[in-house]
Amino acid sequence: MEPGGNYGEEKDIKLTKLARCAGCGAKVGAGVLEKLLTGISVLRDPDLLVGFDTSDDASVYRISEELALVQTVDFFPPIHDDPYIFGQIAAANALSDIYAMGGEPRLALNIMAVPEKMPQDAVHEILRGGYEKAYEAGVIISGGHSILDDEPIYGLAVTGFADPRRVIRNSTAREGDxxxxxxxxxxxxxxxxxxxxxxxxxxxxxxxxxxxxxxxxxxxxxxxxxxxxxxxxxxxxxxxxxxxxxxxxxxxxxxxxxxxxxxxxxxxxxxxxxxxxxxxxxxxxxxxxxxxxxxxxxxxxxxxxxxxxxxxxxxxxxxxxxxxxxxxxxxxxxxxxxxxxxxxxxxxxxxxxxxxxxxxxxx
Amino acid sequence: MIDARGQSCPIPVVMVQEAVKREGFPAELRVLVDARVCVENITRFASFQGYTVSVEEASGEYTMTLKRK
CATH class of the missing domain: 3.90.650.10 (PurM-like C-terminal domain)
Known part of the structure; x- marks a missing residue:
């Protein structure tokens, strides 16, 4: 019955059934997001090289001539019934935004919501998947935050580094590329x-x-x-x-x-x-x-x-x-x-x- | 009449697929759903199978009529 489910007596739990939408499909529509942010005042800083205005993958903040901080956060409800696989996918997906800027991820924080009735083994497996992907990426998970909620979610807030002169934006394509x-x-x-x-x-x-x-x-x-x-x-x-x-x-x-x-x-x-x-x-x-x-x-x-x-x-x-x-x-x-x-x-x-x-x- | 209200996507379109198969491509099929995405999905499936689709909406519920071309 349970594809890939291997957490003992809780075989009847189907992780994706707890999710209203699947993975990145749960994202708020791009048009909606834009409207939600209109009219809100924001600080300006010449060192903020990439902010919200170009709908880029991650924000980039220049620390020095050679070093910029690249930050992103991504999380979603279960996309797979196997919690270990779900953890891996959520982490790979969150790390991806740093890669898309040409950066290297270095630190991450767990973001997690779990239903009270969810077996501990399953929660552990989600985290194991996340930590394994972070390890593979050379990223240290240095902490995180979790809350109780009916719908499980998992993801990472990721910090990485890039050379500010070599950040690859999504808004700089040229004719002929x-x-x-x-x-x-x-x-x-x-x-x-x-x-x-x-x-x-x-x-x-x-x-x-x-x-x-x-x-x-x-x-x-x-x-x-x-x-x-x-x-x-x-x-x-x-x-x-x-x-x-x-x-x-x-x-x-x-x-x-x-x-x-x-x-x-x-x-x-x-x-x-x-x-x-x-x-x-x-x-x-x-x-x-x-x-x-x-x-x-x-x-x-x-x-x-x-x-x-x-x-x-x-x-x-x-x-x-x-x-x-x-x-x-x-x-x-x-x-x-x-x-x-x-x-x-x-x-x-x-x-x-x-x-x-x-x-x-x-x- | 297929009543697929309260079923989350993609169950309603699967129910329609099973009905079409079970009834051997019926000339007409009526479906009741309560989400826009289900209407869209069923319309996609039905059109590819050679059905025309008409939809009536009343208070958040959609009555779909599928007619074989």
Missing amino acids: ILILTKPLGTGILTTAAKADLTGPETMKRAVGLMTVLNKAARDIMVRHKVNACTDVTGFSLLGHCLEMAQGSGTELHIDTAAVDIIPEALELARLGILPEGMYRNRDFAEAFVDPGDVSLCIQDVLYDPQTSGGLLMAVDPADADALFSELKGAVPSAQRIGRVERYRGGKRLFLASADLRSKTSD
């Missing part, structure tokens, strides 16, 4: 399907493998190349994060959907209407800025699928794209060259086409 993505899409759909036991064990294993892989290797390779902009693809979906990149950089992005690696089962499930609520939220937010071209509805749905612990989306200088791509290949779950950055012509920001990009730009 090539877009590279480092993980396949579809984890939001698969975790939704898992709630109704619609995903086979092999597929779920693959999805778990993707969500627990740190974006560390992708980051370590990225910082050696001329990557002008980067973000991690999470709750706002590929297109949501692409839109933030396009708007922030004053550009438009052209995406070759045939080049986007989609987990095949996720596409099948999209056809069956097994889609998370977050997909519709992402669509509502971004759709007005998207020209879907000739791309089918179910592929579009996957591009709007909220990802948990997704890959890095990089905008790399075209002269360095081949070198970056060949280094990434084999080092990340799936290196894909998915499109390019163009001069903004007004109107839509994202252009989808399943055809070859070169023939697309010639018309």
